[in-house]
Amino acid sequence: METPEKKEELQTETSFDSVKESASGVLGGLLGQIKRLEEAMKAEHMGDVYQIYWHELPASIQQSSNTNHEMDNFLTSKLDQEIQRTFPFMIMQEVVSPILMNYQIGSYYRDRAVLQVDATQPTIEILPEIRQQWEKTLKGEYKKQLTELQNQQDAFDAKTIAAQSELQALDEKIAQQEKLKAELEETKSFMNRKKVEEEIDGINRELKDLKQQRSQWAPFAEDQLSSESQKIELANKIDSLSLEQAIALKELRLIKKRFGGLEEMDTALENFIRDFLSKGAE
Structure with missing residues (x-):
C-alpha cells in the first residue's frame, strides 16, 4: 500500500x-x-x-x-x-x-x-504633402491662387498710385478751406459774428470730412515701410507658389513618361508590393 x-x-x-x-x-x-x-x-x-x-x-x-x-x-x-x-x-x-x-x-x-x-x-x-501638390496642379488650383495673388498685387499697386493722387487733391482742398477759415476769422466783428461763426462751423465740418478721407488714403501712400513689406510678402508668395507648381509639373511629366499618369503610378506601386511579397513563392 x-x-x-x-x-x-x-x-x-x-x-x-x-x-x-x-x-x-x-x-x-x-x-x-x-x-x-x-x-x-x-x-x-x-x-x-x-x-x-x-x-x-x-x-x-x-x-x-x-x-x-x-x-x-x-x-x-x-x-x-x-x-x-x-x-x-x-x-x-x-x-x-x-x-x-x-x-x-x-x-x-x-x-x-x-x-x-x-x-x-x-x-x-x-508622401502626403507631395500628393497634395500634384493634385493641386492637376486641378489647376495653383493657377487660380497665382491669378488671385497677381490681382492683389496689381490692385495694391493701383491703390498706391490712386492714393498719392487722392492725397494731393485732398491736401489742396484742405489748404483752401483752412485759408478761407482764416479769412473769415479776420472779418468777424460784433455785428456779423453769428453769420461768420455759422460759416466757420460749415468749414470745420468740411475740414473734418476731408481729413477723415485723407486718413483712409494715407496708409497706402505715406507708410512706405509698410507698403514695401506688403509688396515683398505678396511677391514672395507668388515666387514660392510658382516654384512649387513648376516642380510639381516637372514631376508629373516624369510620372506621365514612366507610368502613364498618377493613377497608373498608384497601381504600379501596389503591384510592386504584391509582387515583392510573392517573390520566390511557388
Whole structure:
C-alpha cells in the first residue's frame, strides 16, 4: 500500500514530466519557426519572411533577433534591390530610419523625395504633402491662387498710385478751406459774428470730412515701410507658389513618361508590393 508521501512523490514526477513535455513541444515549435525563417531568408521568399517573423515568432524573439537592426537591414536591402530592379529611374534620396527610406523620381533641377518605403509593412507610398501638390496642379488650383495673388498685387499697386493722387487733391482742398477759415476769422466783428461763426462751423465740418478721407488714403501712400513689406510678402508668395507648381509639373511629366499618369503610378506601386511579397513563392 502506497504511503501518502510516496503518492505525492509520484504526482510530482508526473507533473514535472508533463511540464517537460509541454516545454519541449514549445521549444521544438519555436526552433521549427526559426529554421523556416532562416530558410525563407536564404531563398528570399519574402512573403514567408514577413509572415513568420511578424505573425508567428514571439515578440521577445523578434526583439532579440533585431537588436542591431539585423532584420531591418535585411528587409530594407531586399526592398531597395527590388525597387532598383523594377524602377531603375528611382533614386534613394534619404534613409530616414532603419526601416524608412525616401526616394525621388529621377534627377532634375530640384531633387526631392516623393516616395517613402516602410520595410516593416511593407509599403511604398507617395508622401502626403507631395500628393497634395500634384493634385493641386492637376486641378489647376495653383493657377487660380497665382491669378488671385497677381490681382492683389496689381490692385495694391493701383491703390498706391490712386492714393498719392487722392492725397494731393485732398491736401489742396484742405489748404483752401483752412485759408478761407482764416479769412473769415479776420472779418468777424460784433455785428456779423453769428453769420461768420455759422460759416466757420460749415468749414470745420468740411475740414473734418476731408481729413477723415485723407486718413483712409494715407496708409497706402505715406507708410512706405509698410507698403514695401506688403509688396515683398505678396511677391514672395507668388515666387514660392510658382516654384512649387513648376516642380510639381516637372514631376508629373516624369510620372506621365514612366507610368502613364498618377493613377497608373498608384497601381504600379501596389503591384510592386504584391509582387515583392510573392517573390520566390511557388
